[in-house]
Amino acid sequence: MLTQQEQLKFSRQIMLNKVGEQGQIALTKAKVLIIGLGGLGNPVALYLAAMGVGKLTLVDGDNIEVSNLPRQILFSENDVTTNKADTAAEKLQHQYPECDIEVIDEMFDADLAEFYLTNNDIVVDCTDNINSRYLINQLCVHYKVPLVIGAATGFDGQHLFVNPQDKNSACYHCLYPSSEKAPANNCQTAGIASPILAIVAGMQALSVFNYVTLGTSPTNLLSLFDGITMRWQQFNLQKNKHCEVCSQ
Numbered sequence: 001m002l003t004q005q006e007q008l009k010f011s012r013q014i015m016l017n018k019v020g021e022q023g024q025i026a027l028t029k030a031k032v033l034i035i036g037l038g039g040l041g042n043p044v045a046l047y048l049a050a051m052g053v054g055k056l057t058l059v060d061g062d063n064i065e066v067s068n069l070p071r072q073i074l075f076s077e078n079d080v081t082t083n084k085a086d087t088a089a090e091k092l093q094h095q096y097p098e099c100d101i102e103v104i105d106e107m108f109d110a111d112l113a114e115f116y117l118t119n120n121d122i123v124v125d126c127t128d129n130i131n132s133r134y135l136i137n138q139l140c141v142h143y144k145v146p147l148v149i150g151a152a153t154g155f156d157g158q159h160l161f162v163n164p165q166d167k168n169s170a171c172y173h174c175l176y177p178s179s180e181k182a183p184a185n186n187c188q189t190a191g192i193a194s195p196i197l198a199i200v201a202g203m204q205a206l207s208v209f210n211y212v213t214l215g216t217s218p219t220n221l222l223s224l225f226d227g228i229t230m231r232w233q234q235f236n237l238q239k240n241k242h243c244e245v246c247s248q
């Protein structure tokens, strides 16, 4: 049951036919792991806390640098040198006191995976490098936890939802079996048009919203955004029957 105050606060979400009060209750019970609190993780965490997700676990071992500020919108100059997950949690907790927020101020790895993947309903990958993306995909497939992947570099954005609970869902490794073909996504080397992050993060937050409230979000759909032509391209993926990650 939602309190009267919650019904009022979340009324525009509850009003959505397919969501209703049950959908909002599902959000308040949802536990979401956000890996990476940079340009994608900042807006993803803000949206998830604002829309009423009950528990967020924020993971990042990096400290804030001044060059992060044009896109990492939770942070200000006073926060430079502090840990990203810690500082994001502090800001979010102040704005959304009802959200239960846990911090892991180190890089996500296989040692953290067993506990944190089995204790969360869905994972949002907001990291900025290929190696982390492969590792998180592999671990989410192993522990059968739904995964929302986002990436952004230059003027380009990418979004993919992987649901290892669905035996037909393709994974990131099906898409890029070798790292040579995967986009070498790194804002430090390629630069980034800041609003691209809002677009991709919006897609990621929407995947979480839909998965939690509607029980589903499309898999096997790769969405690519070109920020210069302002066009989306979407591709239907097939699960690779020989994928060494998801078809074992």
Ligand SMILES: [Zn+2]
Pocket (backbone or CB within 6 Å): 170, 171, 172, 173, 174, 175, 240, 243, 244, 245, 246, 247
């Ligand atoms: Zn696969």
